[in-house]
Amino acid sequence: METTSTSAQAPPPADPADGRSATATAPVKGKAVRPGDKVFRGLSRGSGITLLVIMAAIAAFLAYRASIAVSKNSVNFLTAFEWNPQGDPPAFGIGVLAFGTVVSSLIAMVIAVPVAVGIALFVSHYAPRRLAAPLAYVIDLLAAVPSIIYGLWGALFLVPYLDGLTRWLDQFLGWTTVFEMSNPGSPARSIFTVGILLAIMVLPIITNVSREVFLQAPKMYEEAALALGATRWETIRTSVLPFGRSGIISASMLGLGRALGETMAVATVLSPGFLFSWHILDPGSGTFAQNIAAKFNEADDFGRDALIASGLVLFVITLLVNGAARWIIARRKEYSGANA
Amino acid sequence: MSDHGNALLDKPQVSGPLPSAPALTRRRLPRWTPLAVALVSIGLGVGAGSLAGWESRTQWGLIAALLFVVITYAVTSLVEDRRQARDRVATSVIWVCFVLAVVPLVSLAWTTVSRGAKLLDGYFLSHSMGGMTNLEEGGGVYHALLGTLEQVGLATLIAAPVGLLTAVYLVEYGRGRLARAVTFFVDVMTGIPSIVAGLFVLAFWNLGLGFGPSGFAGSMALAILMMPVVVRSTEEMLKLVPNELREASLALGVPKWRTILKVVIPTSIGGIATGVMLAVARITGETAPVMLLVFGNTLINPNPFSGAQESLPLYVWNQYKLGNAASIDRAWAGALTLIAFVMLLNLVARGIARWKAPKAGGR
Numbered sequence: 001m002e003t004t005s006t007s008a009q010a011p012p013p014a015d016p017a018d019g020r021s022a023t024a025t026a027p028v029k030g031k032a033v034r035p036g037d038k039v040f041r042g043l044s045r046g047s048g049i050t051l052l053v054i055m056a057a058i059a060a061f062l063a064y065r066a067s068i069a070v071s072k073n074s075v076n077f078l079t080a081f082e083w084n085p086q087g088d089p090p091a092f093g094i095g096v097l098a099f100g101t102v103v104s105s106l107i108a109m110v111i112a113v114p115v116a117v118g119i120a121l122f123v124s125h126y127a128p129r130r131l132a133a134p135l136a137y138v139i140d141l142l143a144a145v146p147s148i149i150y151g152l153w154g155a156l157f158l159v160p161y162l163d164g165l166t167r168w169l170d171q172f173l174g175w176t177t178v179f180e181m182s183n184p185g186s187p188a189r190s191i192f193t194v195g196i197l198l199a200i201m202v203l204p205i206i207t208n209v210s211r212e213v214f215l216q217a218p219k220m221y222e223e224a225a226l227a228l229g230a231t232r233w234e235t236i237r238t239s240v241l242p243f244g245r246s247g248i249i250s251a252s253m254l255g256l257g258r259a260l261g262e263t264m265a266v267a268t269v270l271s272p273g274f275l276f277s278w279h280i281l282d283p284g285s286g287t288f289a290q291n292i293a294a295k296f297n298e299a300d301d302f303g304r305d306a307l308i309a310s311g312l313v314l315f316v317i318t319l320l321v322n323g324a325a326r327w328i329i330a331r332r333k334e335y336s337g338a339n340a
Numbered sequence: 341m342s343d344h345g346n347a348l349l350d351k352p353q354v355s356g357p358l359p360s361a362p363a364l365t366r367r368r369l370p371r372w373t374p375l376a377v378a379l380v381s382i383g384l385g386v387g388a389g390s391l392a393g394w395e396s397r398t399q400w401g402l403i404a405a406l407l408f409v410v411i412t413y414a415v416t417s418l419v420e421d422r423r424q425a426r427d428r429v430a431t432s433v434i435w436v437c438f439v440l441a442v443v444p445l446v447s448l449a450w451t452t453v454s455r456g457a458k459l460l461d462g463y464f465l466s467h468s469m470g471g472m473t474n475l476e477e478g479g480g481v482y483h484a485l486l487g488t489l490e491q492v493g494l495a496t497l498i499a500a501p502v503g504l505l506t507a508v509y510l511v512e513y514g515r516g517r518l519a520r521a522v523t524f525f526v527d528v529m530t531g532i533p534s535i536v537a538g539l540f541v542l543a544f545w546n547l548g549l550g551f552g553p554s555g556f557a558g559s560m561a562l563a564i565l566m567m568p569v570v571v572r573s574t575e576e577m578l579k580l581v582p583n584e585l586r587e588a589s590l591a592l593g594v595p596k597w598r599t600i601l602k603v604v605i606p607t608s609i610g611g612i613a614t615g616v617m618l619a620v621a622r623i624t625g626e627t628a629p630v631m632l633l634v635f636g637n638t639l640i641n642p643n644p645f646s647g648a649q650e651s652l653p654l655y656v657w658n659q660y661k662l663g664n665a666a667s668i669d670r671a672w673a674g675a676l677t678l679i680a681f682v683m684l685l686n687l688v689a690r691g692i693a694r695w696k697a698p699k700a701g702g703r
Contacts, residue, residue: 034595034597036595036597036598037595037596037597039597040596040597040600040601041513041596041597043505044505044506044508044509044512044513045509045513045518046505047501047502047503047504047505047506047509048505048506048509048510048514048518048519048522049518049522050502050506051502051506051522051525051526051529051567051568051571052521052522052525054529054564054567055525055528055529057540057544058532058536058537058540058564061540061543061544061548062536062539062540062543064543065543065547114437115437115440115441116441117437118433118434118436118437118438119437119438119441121434122434122435122437122438126431126434126435127438137690141683141686142445144618144621144622144625144682144683144686145448145625145679145682146624146625146626146627146653146678146679146682147625147626147627148625148627148653148656148657148675148678149448149452149625149656149675149678149679150448151657151660152452152656152660152671152672152675153447153448153451153452155660156451156668157447157448157451158444164398164399165398168399200441200444200445200448203441203445207441231423231424231426231427232427232430232431233426233427233430233431234423234427236430254531257531257533258531260533261531261532261533261534261535261536262533263533263534263535263627263628264627264628264653264657267657268657268660289533289535289628292535292539292628292632293535293628293631296631296632301547304542304547305547307539308539308542308543311535311536311539314533314535314536315532315533315536318531318532318533318536319528319531321531322527322528322530322531323528325531326524326527326528
């Protein structure tokens with residue numbers, strides 16, 4: 001495209017006697033048809049198409065294997081509370097998994113979003129200048145810590161540490177049912193602990209994206225607010241936060257996407273079970289990804305198909321969440337969320 | 341809006357000269373107030389905690405933090421006014437957020453380093469787990485390190501060219517519906533959970549084509565996770581290349597593909613390298629797809645195309661699952677090796693970015 005436009009607008013070579021311009025003048029008529037261009041264009045286009053094919057293949061293969069499993073299922077796949085694909089007839093459903101995934105991610109979001117916004121504001125508006133840049137750098141690095149390490153730390157350090165907190169919650173908030181422990185004193189390998197660990201994991205991601213948005217808030221608004229005598233908090237509330245709202249939302253959705261699909265951190269911390277219960281402090285629940293990791297080794301081929309079926313549900317959920325995040329970002333063209 | 345402004349302007353005229361000149365400064369708290377309030381509330385928190393006999397230091401901290409906020413609000417609204425009080429509370433809440441986040445992250449780093457350093461030495465890095473019983477001490481991570489390097493290397497070989505060319509397509513050629521579709525699906529692909537990528541390769545390669553577990557199967561899943569990251573970062577870098585450079589090259593009669601290869605890519609090569617290395621760092625720590633596809637092995641298997649291999653994150657997971665003291669120590673040491681490797685990649689990548697940064701770069 002650029003080739004054609006440049007050659008069309010370029011003034012005709014003033015001096016044809018210049019030997020070099022002879023080659024340049026030749027292809028002016030139509031589009032460039034150099035073989036090198038054709039090959040290179042084809043290659044790069046092909047790579048783009050490869051990506052599309054991979055995405056389509058993911059959806060197709062998962063759906064195909066899932067359909068094999070679900071067609072032989074004897075209970076409702078979406079609502080059943082058991083996982084027994086080896087049984088005769090096989091019976092498996094994602095009820096508990098969907099519940100555990102949603103609840104743990106919700107807990108993570110409730111904890112992580114306000115704290116992340118706080119840290120982002122801290123880095124962008126409160127921290128001393130000299131501290132802010134290294135801080136942003138460290139947060140960037142933390143986003144790269146592998147999830148298995150969060151999992152190891154969560155299982156061996158966070159779980160015993162949270163025993164006190166869960167017992168306290170049970171003692172004083174047990175009447176709410178949600179915080180009731182059926183068996184006080186059992187280790188805190190519950191969906192609640194998973195939520196806290198996921199919150200710690202997604203914190204750097206949400207912080208990074210929100211910080212970028214806050215830094216892009218128009219300086220003039222802030223200066224105007226300050227000039228009118230607003231305090232620092234009023235400035236942030238009236239000029240930074242409204243500007244960054246959609247950024248915060250999309251950052252949270254990206255974090256949510258990661259929390260939903262997290263495998264290892266959940267698999268190390270949670271003690272799995274297939275009982276449905278509202279008691280989030282009790283051990284024994286599951287998430288999609290954790291269930292796949294835990295059941296994979298003992299599963300035969302049909303069991304693997306069943307796990308693939310649950311993976312397909314996870315795939316669709318994360319697609320929806322991420323799609324929504326991207327849509328919110330796209331609505332605001334000023335903010336490029338591409339680095340997210 | 342304008343009515344409001346006029347009302348403000350009109351006010352002095354209507355009310356006439358003010359009875360007494362307002363003070364230009366208000367009563368303010370001295371600068372050391374936050375420190376004093378912090379000390380008082382920490383003292384009260386510790387006092388209350390130890391009196392009530394609570395063991396959890398976290399609880400003491402929470403009480404102190406709560407007291408700090410309440411006292412600050414009360415003192416400020418007494419001496420200054422409500423707005424200032426709210427401002428101070430917001431400031432302290434934001435500081436608390438920061439501390440809240442730093443505590444677990446520092447603890448994570450500290451635990452990994454202190455517990456991992458116990459076992460991490462030359463012996464650990466140069467030996468495998470071959471011929472070891474689970475409870476035995478010793479053993480090492482060599483087979484896992486080798487596996488990780490091979491799998492990640494293969495994944496990079498697949499993903500980096502595809503990702504790079506796709507980015508070139510999007511920036512240099514892409515117009516119309518195909519480009520929009522690619523952009524959208526690259527975004528979507530970024531969010532694929534790693535275990536889903538693993539399940540896809542499992543369904544396609546192992547269940548569909550009947551291959552057994554191997555390092556290469558893991559590489560394919562890792563490549564799927566890596567591609568969108570490479571596309572995104574490369575795209576951003578290519579967009580930073582000034583259009584004048586392209587136009588100058590094209591005006592000299594250089595074919596477009598040579599312009600891209602000789603002008604556009606060399607200009608942004610630093611950023612592209614950074615992006616690729618960050619993507620490598622990201623997939624190095626992926627456990628879930630490796631667990632499904634590479635399967636794990638206690639022996640050294642140098643061939644990524646046949647037979648089960650080990651990888652660093654998988655090693656950590658397997659040792660953790662064994663659950664005895666010796667294996668937990670090995671898990672921590674493996675975790676430290678992994679984190680050191682990832683951080684090294686990150687630091688080098690960011691170093692390249694800073695060293696080769698285009699003038700327009702940097703936030």
